[in-house]
Amino acid sequence: MSAAETLTSAVKADAPPAILLERVNKWFGSLHVLRDVNLSVAQGERVVVCGPSGSGKSTLIRCINRLEEHQEGRISVDGIELSDDLKALDAIRREVGMVFQSFNLFPHLTILENCTLAPIWVRKMPKKEAEALAMEYLTRVRIPEQAGKYPGQLSGGQQQRVAIARALCMQPKIMLFDEPTSALDPEMIKEVLDTMVMLADTGMTMICVTHEMGFARQVADRVVFMDRGEIVEQGEPEAIFSNPQTDRLKLFLSQILRGH
Amino acid sequence: MSDVALNENMPNDALPRTAPKRLLGPAAWARENLFSNWWSTAITLALGYLLIRYAVSFVDWAFVNAIWTVPYNAAGQPDTSACRDNKGVGACWAIIADKHRFILFGTYPYDEHWRPLLVCALFVGLYIVSAMRRFWNWRLAVIWAVTLTVIGILMWGGVFGLSFVPQERWGGLPITLILATFGLAFAFPLAILVALGRRSQLPAIKALCVLYVELIRGVPLISLLFMASVMFPLFLPEGINIDKLLRAQIAIILFAGAYLAEVVRGGLQALPKGQYEAADALGLSYWKKTGLIILPQALRLVIPPLVNTFIGFFKDTSLVLIIGIFDLLTAGKTALIEPQWQGFGVEVYITLGLIYFMFCFAMSQYSAGLEAEFNRHRRR
Ligand SMILES: Nc1ncnc2c1ncn2[C@@H]1O[C@H](COP(=O)(O)OP(=O)(O)OP(=O)(O)O)[C@@H](O)[C@H]1O
Ligand SMILES: [Mg+2]
Numbered sequence: 001m002s003a004a005e006t007l008t009s010a011v012k013a014d015a016p017p018a019i020l021l022e023r024v025n026k027w028f029g030s031l032h033v034l035r036d037v038n039l040s041v042a043q044g045e046r047v048v049v050c051g052p053s054g055s056g057k058s059t060l061i062r063c064i065n066r067l068e069e070h071q072e073g074r075i076s077v078d079g080i081e082l083s084d085d086l087k088a089l090d091a092i093r094r095e096v097g098m099v100f101q102s103f104n105l106f107p108h109l110t111i112l113e114n115c116t117l118a119p120i121w122v123r124k125m126p127k128k129e130a131e132a133l134a135m136e137y138l139t140r141v142r143i144p145e146q147a148g149k150y151p152g153q154l155s156g157g158q159q160q161r162v163a164i165a166r167a168l169c170m171q172p173k174i175m176l177f178d179e180p181t182s183a184l185d186p187e188m189i190k191e192v193l194d195t196m197v198m199l200a201d202t203g204m205t206m207i208c209v210t211h212e213m214g215f216a217r218q219v220a221d222r223v224v225f226m227d228r229g230e231i232v233e234q235g236e237p238e239a240i241f242s243n244p245q246t247d248r249l250k251l252f253l254s255q256i257l258r259g260h
Numbered sequence: 261m262s263d264v265a266l267n268e269n270m271p272n273d274a275l276p277r278t279a280p281k282r283l284l285g286p287a288a289w290a291r292e293n294l295f296s297n298w299w300s301t302a303i304t305l306a307l308g309y310l311l312i313r314y315a316v317s318f319v320d321w322a323f324v325n326a327i328w329t330v331p332y333n334a335a336g337q338p339d340t341s342a343c344r345d346n347k348g349v350g351a352c353w354a355i356i357a358d359k360h361r362f363i364l365f366g367t368y369p370y371d372e373h374w375r376p377l378l379v380c381a382l383f384v385g386l387y388i389v390s391a392m393r394r395f396w397n398w399r400l401a402v403i404w405a406v407t408l409t410v411i412g413i414l415m416w417g418g419v420f421g422l423s424f425v426p427q428e429r430w431g432g433l434p435i436t437l438i439l440a441t442f443g444l445a446f447a448f449p450l451a452i453l454v455a456l457g458r459r460s461q462l463p464a465i466k467a468l469c470v471l472y473v474e475l476i477r478g479v480p481l482i483s484l485l486f487m488a489s490v491m492f493p494l495f496l497p498e499g500i501n502i503d504k505l506l507r508a509q510i511a512i513i514l515f516a517g518a519y520l521a522e523v524v525r526g527g528l529q530a531l532p533k534g535q536y537e538a539a540d541a542l543g544l545s546y547w548k549k550t551g552l553i554i555l556p557q558a559l560r561l562v563i564p565p566l567v568n569t570f571i572g573f574f575k576d577t578s579l580v581l582i583i584g585i586f587d588l589l590t591a592g593k594t595a596l597i598e599p600q601w602q603g604f605g606v607e608v609y610i611t612l613g614l615i616y617f618m619f620c621f622a623m624s625q626y627s628a629g630l631e632a633e634f635n636r637h638r639r640r
Contacts, residue, residue, distance in 0.1 A: 067537050093543035104538035108557050108634075117552060118542035150636075170542060
């Protein structure tokens, strides 16, 4: 980490947290998937969430922009509390971009239209301006030449980079990633991770669910380990990966390492 | 290598070479497909014989031996004895020559037939314009409003020096086109709303939509038409009378709406959940999500069953004959009642069939083109 970056995180330390979860509980029917989850993410902080399958990682980040509704506890994003108030929800969704494991691009729209849709219809941006903005982000994820194609004509890695550009076109303050590389072939994982590293370098607040240890070590300020709906352990990547405290994390790490 | 070439993410231009084409001349094709062994040769010959025999006798009946005109007596009555002698040998197209205006326009005043004719032309023009994607914007709504107003003025008259023609005297093709066009134009948006309502989170809306679909689907169109024409007026206060055609029209809209709603719902269900979530995550409101992301994809998926239902309803409009509305089919049937022309039903029904076929075939051709165009994004 460079000196400039330590400076920025120091400056932001006294700002309100970008995301705050307090004693959040969630059930699917009788299945208790989030148990008293407390998490505070500072502005500009990069958090990597990992944990075994079914531990509630996706559910956790999907609660942050209300793709899932939590039943107990409080979640606030950028000082706005998530509630049944639709205005607050709209405001939060405008601040929070999300990238999915399965890309979820709109197949009937071109790459450019995918990227301009929300700025035009949600942010009420003029079409010309939205297109210029979209081209800027497509250039940044290094696929401006694909703008006129349809998602089905792109490789998985390219589609995921478009999905990142699409989310960025809304100029969010926070980005959520739900296993963005696990549907990709190995040779495409790197291009997507590179894009995410580049994004991290811009100072974006990020929460990434991923098992890419290299990525976590490179960009994460903090790694959060979840198991059975609980946050079991968290800390700096080095501490988490080299010096796990709990048996559950030790077991998980040994499985991950064997898998790789 | 073959694995890589089959990779569906591979852009087309990266394919190493095109697949070899199998070229077969007509003779080679016939040998391979029709005469490959004695068994298929026998079937080919037997079917070929039947086909040619029936084709020849149909051509003989319909064209070679057909009678195209009949003499008229002093009173203007057609003399159909020649046709009767020719029965079973040749067709009597003279009935069409004599009765085509009645079949097309029913009991509409004879001297005013140019008005329904113009109406039919306007309808066809409206279909053509609506089919062009260039007009798929606010202009289409204006075009529809203007055209339908003009059609109303032409049919009713009573203004601009046109004589008034009450609805009871309308008939034939304009009635069929009115019922089908208004029917589908209103039923389709209704169906979309009902399909969305059936997936609504609000229990009251959902229950209402389920009730509507199940009630309407559970009864035959005929009984719905009967209810509209016989029972409905009983519930109206004294003195108020809603036009019979309008009542039939509403029954057809409600009926078509229920069926189309299920077709649309099928499309909605086929969409992956991720599409809804991506739209939500971008902050699109319910209606923007529905209008920009969900419906465009869902409707494309269901073009074939949608057009299937459209075509079915175009023909089902002929059921209004049971409540005494004079559509194309009823007009054709009525033309046959006249003593001179009794017994020449085949000729009339072939003609009616051709008219229905033209409209339905145009619809299915158009939908095939639309499907190909819309699904271009699926091609790689
Ligand atoms: N819509 C749902 N309805 C019912 N149960 C669900 C639903 N979504 C998730 N679950 C369950 O909740 C639990 C947590 O799921 P979640 O998707 O958050 O896990 P995860 O940590 O993201 O796992 P993975 O690594 O496999 O993605 C799992 O047991 C899952 O089966
Ligand atoms: Mg998950």
